[in-house]
Structures are given as C-alpha cells and as structure tokens.
Amino acid sequence: MTAVNDVIDLSREGEIAVITVNSPPVNALSARVREGLTEAFRKAAADGETKAIVLICDGKTFIAGADITEFGKPPVGIGLRDLEDVIECTPKPVIAALHGTALGGGLEVALCAHYRVAVPSTKCGLPEVNIGLLPGAGGTQRLPRIVGVEMALDMITSGRHVPANQCAAMGLIDELAPEGRLREAALAFARKAVAETRPLRKVRDSNAKVEAARGHPEIFANFRKANARRFRGFKAPEACIQCIEAAVNLPFDEGMKRERELFVELQKGSQSKAQQYAFFAEREVWKIPDVPVDTPTVPVNRVGIVGAGTMGGGIAMNFANAGIPVTIVEAKPEALERGLSVIRRNYVNTARKGRMTGGDVEKRMELLKGSLTLDDLANCDLIIEAVFENMDIKKDVFRKLDAIVKPGAILATNTSYLDTNEIARATQRPEFVIGLHFFSPANVMRLLEVVRADKTANPVIATAMQLAKRIGKIAVLVGVGYGFAGNRMLAQRQREANRLVLEGAMPWDVDRVLTEFGFPMGPFQMSDLAGLDLGWSKETSKSSTIREVLCEMDRRGQKTGAGFYDYDENRTPKPSPITAKIIEDFRARSGAAVRQISDEEILERCIYPMINEGAKILEEGKAIRASDIDVVWLNGYGWPRYRGGPMWYGDFIGLDKVLARMREWQSQMGDEFKASALLERLAAEHRTFGDVK
Numbered sequence: 001m002t003a004v005n006d007v008i009d010l011s012r013e014g015e016i017a018v019i020t021v022n023s024p025p026v027n028a029l030s031a032r033v034r035e036g037l038t039e040a041f042r043k044a045a046a047d048g049e050t051k052a053i054v055l056i057c058d059g060k061t062f063i064a065g066a067d068i069t070e071f072g073k074p075p076v077g078i079g080l081r082d083l084e085d086v087i088e089c090t091p092k093p094v095i096a097a098l099h100g101t102a103l104g105g106g107l108e109v110a111l112c113a114h115y116r117v118a119v120p121s122t123k124c125g126l127p128e129v130n131i132g133l134l135p136g137a138g139g140t141q142r143l144p145r146i147v148g149v150e151m152a153l154d155m156i157t158s159g160r161h162v163p164a165n166q167c168a169a170m171g172l173i174d175e176l177a178p179e180g181r182l183r184e185a186a187l188a189f190a191r192k193a194v195a196e197t198r199p200l201r202k203v204r205d206s207n208a209k210v211e212a213a214r215g216h217p218e219i220f221a222n223f224r225k226a227n228a229r230r231f232r233g234f235k236a237p238e239a240c241i242q243c244i245e246a247a248v249n250l251p252f253d254e255g256m257k258r259e260r261e262l263f264v265e266l267q268k269g270s271q272s273k274a275q276q277y278a279f280f281a282e283r284e285v286w287k288i289p290d291v292p293v294d295t296p297t298v299p300v301n302r303v304g305i306v307g308a309g310t311m312g313g314g315i316a317m318n319f320a321n322a323g324i325p326v327t328i329v330e331a332k333p334e335a336l337e338r339g340l341s342v343i344r345r346n347y348v349n350t351a352r353k354g355r356m357t358g359g360d361v362e363k364r365m366e367l368l369k370g371s372l373t374l375d376d377l378a379n380c381d382l383i384i385e386a387v388f389e390n391m392d393i394k395k396d397v398f399r400k401l402d403a404i405v406k407p408g409a410i411l412a413t414n415t416s417y418l419d420t421n422e423i424a425r426a427t428q429r430p431e432f433v434i435g436l437h438f439f440s441p442a443n444v445m446r447l448l449e450v451v452r453a454d455k456t457a458n459p460v461i462a463t464a465m466q467l468a469k470r471i472g473k474i475a476v477l478v479g480v481g482y483g484f485a486g487n488r489m490l491a492q493r494q495r496e497a498n499r500l501v502l503e504g505a506m507p508w509d510v511d512r513v514l515t516e517f518g519f520p521m522g523p524f525q526m527s528d529l530a531g532l533d534l535g536w537s538k539e540t541s542k543s544s545t546i547r548e549v550l551c552e553m554d555r556r557g558q559k560t561g562a563g564f565y566d567y568d569e570n571r572t573p574k575p576s577p578i579t580a581k582i583i584e585d586f587r588a589r590s591g592a593a594v595r596q597i598s599d600e601e602i603l604e605r606c607i608y609p610m611i612n613e614g615a616k617i618l619e620e621g622k623a624i625r626a627s628d629i630d631v632v633w634l635n636g637y638g639w640p641r642y643r644g645g646p647m648w649y650g651d652f653i654g655l656d657k658v659l660a661r662m663r664e665w666q667s668q669m670g671d672e673f674k675a676s677a678l679l680e681r682l683a684a685e686h687r688t689f690g691d692v693k
C-alpha cells in the first residue's frame with residue numbers, strides 16, 4: 001500500500017489496483033481528495049501489472065459529495081469534472097465499491113466508473129437540490145441515461161437517498177455484495193471483468209433512455225405541474241429539470257455545458273448560500289459550548305407522559321415510533337380513551353397511505369400504555385408534562401411527580417411560554433427539570449426547543465439533546481423567557497400583522513405578502529386553521545378586538561367554515577366581505593388614520609421586529625448562536641429555506657437597513673420598535689449576526 005497523499009492510498013491485490021479514500025468524516029471531494037485520486041488513477045493506468053481498478057472508501061461512507069466547505073472560495077487544484085474524465089477514460093475496468101451514502105459528487109464519480117458494486121445498506125442520491133444547487137459534475141446527464149428520465153427527475157429534484165436494492169433494480173448498481181464484504185466482492189467483480197474482458201462501459205455513451213423521451217415534452221410539463229406547490233419559490237428544482245431536458249434534447253457534451261451554466265447560475269444566487277447556511281446551522285445546533293460531548297447521559301428506556309390531549313398524544317407517538325415504551329396518564333377515563341384512539345387513528349391513516357403496515361400500527365400501540373394514576377410513572381426515566389397551559393396546574397403536577405418518580409428521573413414540561421424555573425422550584429429536584437417544547441402536531445414537526453432552566457444539570461441537557469436525535473427531532477437549546485425563542489419572535493410578527501390591518505391592510509393582503517415571501521401560509525390563515533377561539537371565552541369577550549368580534553359571531557375559523565376568511569366545502573379560503581366590514585367598523589371606531597400600505601412595508605413591519613427580537617434573545621443569552629434561532633424558524637414555523645432564517649435574512653438585507661427602519665417606526669409608533677443594543681452595535685460596526693460567535 002502506498003500513500004499517494006494524506007487521504008488517498010494505492011495498493012494492488014494481484015492484478016487489481018485498489019484506490020482507497022480516507023478523508024473523514026464523509027470522504028468529501030476536497031481538493032486533497034481530488035488531487036490524490038487523479039494521481040492514483042494515473043499511476044494505476046500506467047502500471048502494466050494492473051488489469052483493473054477498484055475505488056473504495058474507508059470510514060462510514062463512500063464519497064458523500066463535493067466538499068461544501070470549499071464553496072464560495074476560489075477553486076483549488078484539479079476540478080471535479082477533470083477528475084471524472086480521468087476515471088471515465090481509464091483504459092482498464094474501474095469498479096466503484098459503494099457503502100454508506102454515495103451522494104452528490106460521490107455518486108457522480110461512481111457514475112464515471114465502468115461498474116458499481118454496493119452492499120445492501122448503501123443509499124445513493126443526488127441531494128444538491130437541498131442546498132440550492134444541482135448535480136454539477138454530470139449527474140443530470142448520466143443519471144437519466146441509466147435510470148430513465150422520470151426516475152431521474154424524481155431523484156434529482158427530491159434529493160432523496162435511494163436504497164441499494166432499488167438502485168440495483170434500476171441498473172445504477174451492477175452487483176449487491178454481502179454486507180461487510182464489500183472489498184472482497186469488488187475485487188472478485190474486477191477479476192471477473194478482466195477474465196471476461198468486459199467492456200469499458202461509459203454511461204455517457206448509453207443514450208437509449210434519453211432518446212426514448214425525446215419528442216415528449218409532456219413528461220416535463222406534467223412533472224412541473226405535479227410538483228409546482230412543492231417547488232414554489234425555489235430556483236434549484238427548475239434548474240434541475242432544465243438540465244434533464246438538456247440530457248434528452250442535446251448531445252452529451254452540450255448537455256454537460258448546459259448543466260455547468262445552470263450550476264454556476266445557482267451557485268452565484270442567494271438561495272444556494274441560504275440553503276448551505278441552513279445545512280451547517282442544523283449541524284452546529286447540537287454543539288453546546290459548556291456541555292461537552294462526553295457529558296454522561298441518563299439512560300431513557302421508559303417514558304411517561306402526563307396528559308393525553310393533542311400535544312400529549314403527539315409527543316407519545318414520537319417515542320413509540322422510536323420503539324420506546326410510553327405510559328400516558330390522564331385524569332379521566334374518557335379523556336384517556338379519546339387520547340389513545342386519536343393516536344391509533346393517526347397510525348391507521350399513515351398505514352392507509354402505505355407509509356407503515358397494519359403490523360407496525362399494532363407494534364406501536366403495544367408500546368403505549370394508558371393509566372389513570374401518576375403512580376404508574378414511578379419507574380419512568382423521563383416524564384413529560386403536557387397538561388393545560390396554566391402555571392398552577394403544572395406546578396401541582398410537578399409537585400406530585402416529584403414525590404412519586406424514582407431518584408434521577410428527569411421531569412420535563414412541554415410548556416410553550418411559562419417560566420420553567422418556577423416549575424422547577426415546585427420540586428426537590430430542580431437539576432432534573434428541563435423544558436421540552438414540542439410543536440404541534442408534535443408527531444410531525446421536527447423542531448424541539450429544549451429549555452434550559454437555571455438549575456438544569458448538564459447530564460439532563462445532554463440526555464435531552466441525545467433523545468431528540470433518537471426520536472428524529474432537531475433540538476435547539478434555549479433559555480427561559482416568555483415564548484423562549486420561536487414564539488417570542490412570532491409575537492412580534494403577530495402584533496404587527498394585527499396593527500397593519502387596523503392601519504389599512506386587509507388580512508388577505510398580509511397573508512399574500514408573507515406567502516409570496518415563502519411562508520406556507522400567512523398569520524391570518526394560520527389563525528383560522530388553529531381556531532380563533534384558542535384562549536377565547538364567551539363570558540369575558542367584549543368585542544375589544546377583531547378576533548373577539550369574529551368569535552362572538554361564531555366565525556371561529558376553518559372549523560366553523562368562517563373566520564377571517566370564508567371557506568367553501570373544500571376549505572378554500574376566500575376574502576370575506578363580512579370580515580372586511582367588521583374591520584372597517586373597527587377602524588372607524590378607533591379613529592385610526594387609514595392608509596394604503598405597500599407590500600414592502602407589510603413585509604418589513606412583519607419581519608424586521610422579529611429580527612430585532614432575535615437579537616435580544618441572543619444578547620440575553622437565551623440562544624447560543626444566531627443560526628440556532630434560524631434553525632428554530634426553519635423547522636418550527638415554515639421560514640422559507642432559500643432565505644436562510646430571520647437572522648440570516650437580516651444579514652442579507654443589511655442590519656443597517658433593519659436598524660434604520662426600526663428607528664423610523666420607533667419615532668412614529670413607540671418603543672415596541674426600540675432597536676436592541678446588539679442590532680445597534682453590529683450595524684454601527686458593519687458586522688453581521690454571523691460574526692457573533
């Protein structure tokens with residue numbers, strides 16, 4: 001074995017050369033890897049003793065893509081396409097041996113080999129679209145030539161990882177090797193290729209599948225139509241589709257040129273920068289400076305949930321889905337029964353969509369035990385309280401739990417707003433009390449705000465973060481404060497949305513502006529969906545807000561067929577003349593000066609105060625880093641991924657512009673718009689939130 005460089009080795013087993021990549025953590029195609037591979041292939045091609053070449057990787061995965069950390073920097077060393085040409089033109093059979101996740105540039109390199117062998121646990125994919133790009137090293141031209149145009153459209157615009165057996169069925173992988181014996185199988189395949197003088201099969205020369213799609217533009221038109229909603233606002237999916245159209249309509253080399261043009265266009269745009277930022281932000285979020293990675297954790301093998309309502313039931317499903325037994329406690333039998341049947345119904349619906357089997361439903365339900373007494377939680381390792389959002393009720397539950405559950409058990413509250421320190425003080429074990437703020441529907445939303453109270457011990461924090469990963473959540477550690485991070489910023493947007501309606505905008509204007517910005521829906525449609533009567537009571541309602549008037553008229557949202565909007569039988573929202581009249585009467589009574597409000601002002605008034613609040617959260621130490629706040633908004637509130645997150649967007653717009661608008665509004669409308677000290681400082685120093693470490 002000779003080291004070609006620090007990340008590439010070249011050895012020979014008989015007449016087969018073996019080129020090994022060893023560049024943790026994911027063997028990304030850094031300049032060193034590209035350089036070493038080029039050298040290794042040149043040496044192996046020139047070695048008369050070598051009859052075939054195996055390309056294999058050490059570590060957990062075959063090459064998982066280009067090195068994203070190199071993006072945006074001046075190119076160094078040999079380009080990826082040049083390396084691919086060296087591989088594809090090697091005058092001896094090249095066999096790529098795949099394991100782990102062969103993704104992006106990694107799969108594109110494998111497509112330049114003449115053959116591909118993989119173990120069954122391998123997954124292959126071209127996920128560039130998820131970071132606002134497209135497969136820029138020939139993936140859009142080679143993949144359709146193997147798997148066909150429709151499958152290539154699906155794989156490249158979804159970025160999904162395809163299991164090896166499906167790849168083999170599509171001809172993307174030539175042979176499945178026994179698990180754990182990849183090297184041996186790849187060597188045997190290479191020897192056979194030599195013995196049988198198998199051709200140097202180049203994917204670029206295989207045109208049947210792309211030619212079959214030529215003259216059928218409807219394939220692309222139908223695909224665009226079927227996915228319009230999913231792609232809305234994103235530039236990369238459309239660019240991917242155009243590349244695949246080029247693969248169908250142009251000769252290979254011209255298709256490669258078209259791919260390059262579209263790749264460069266995306267790379268220059270802000271969307272790919274925002275999405276790459278999001279990619280790294282979601283990996284940074286797990287790093288807690290004062291909770292070292294080797295902090296001991298509490299084993300969690302049994303979970304208790306107090307409350308079987310919407311939240312309690314959804315939370316329970318997360319643990320059952322991860323195979324963790326759950327005891328779910330309610331005070332009344334009918335509430336418990338209702339809670340368990342809602343869970344079962346959710347699973348049955350999922351099974352009906354083919355995403356799980358009937359057997360899976362039963363297995364999950366067997367993990368869920370109902371109970372009417374807190375005593376049944378005595379042996380749980382973690383108990384999550386999900387009762388009514390009332391401090392006295394929560395403190396009473398914690399007091400009781402503290403006396404029942406075993407020493408060392410963790411007590412967590414799912415509160416969305418309340419003071420976790422006050423809840424912790426109701427127990428004798430404040431160091432074992434933490435907040436686990438799930439987002440509704442709790443079994444669907446990826447975000448989990450982990451709320452660190454003053455006395456929460458490090459092992460409890462480490463356990464919560466580890467458990468979040470185990471149940472498929474993305475956890476953000478936040479400090480105690482009304483609404484923590486997400487809801488605290490949402491309150492800013494909600495206040496401004498309501499105020500804009502009194503000043504002259506209609507709810508549907510505000511919703512349109514925010515959905516055009518990229519949110520899945522605007523605040524008023526959201527309110528109608530959630531129900532306008534959340535927290536409303538008939539007894540105390542006195543027509544003091546538009547929302548109260550709507551509720552008093554029984555216009556409580558989608559569920560009553562009318563709220564801010566009128567809804568038809570398909571629940572399609574329509575601007576309501578009734579609501580418009582209520583708003584006009586309100587404006588008249590309040591005497592507010594009504595004016596035409598531009599879309600730009602609507603957007604800035606809704607977003608900039610959120611950015612300012614995020615700055616306050618940062619300077620109060622209630623979030624570790626600005627990108628954590630963005631992870632909250634990307635995963636809990638539908639912030640458009642191609643705009644990075646509120647803090648990234650503030651940097652993108654320019655904090656000096658945000659500050660200027662906040663100051664202008666403060667002088668016109670009062671101190672709710674007072675800029676945070678951090679925003680003022682960064683703007684004055686021409687720095688960004690990204691600079692704050």
Ligand code: T1G
Pocket residue numbers: 025026028064065066067068069080101103104105106108127128131133134135136137139280283284
């Ligand atoms: N480049 C650089 N670093 C990467 C990386 C990459 N492509 N992928 C992962 N990392 C780092 C990551 O930041 C983390 O670092 C560590 O590896 C472990 O990652 C020309 C242009 C492979 C499925 O988009 O999907 O090829 O935090 O925590 O959960 O057409 O990483 O430890 O310091 O995610 O086991 C296309 C992106 C690139 C794949 C592994 N490829 N990666 O998941 O570990 S663009 C991708 C992933 C491209 C070509 C185009 C996942 C994974 P740290 P991790 P994991």
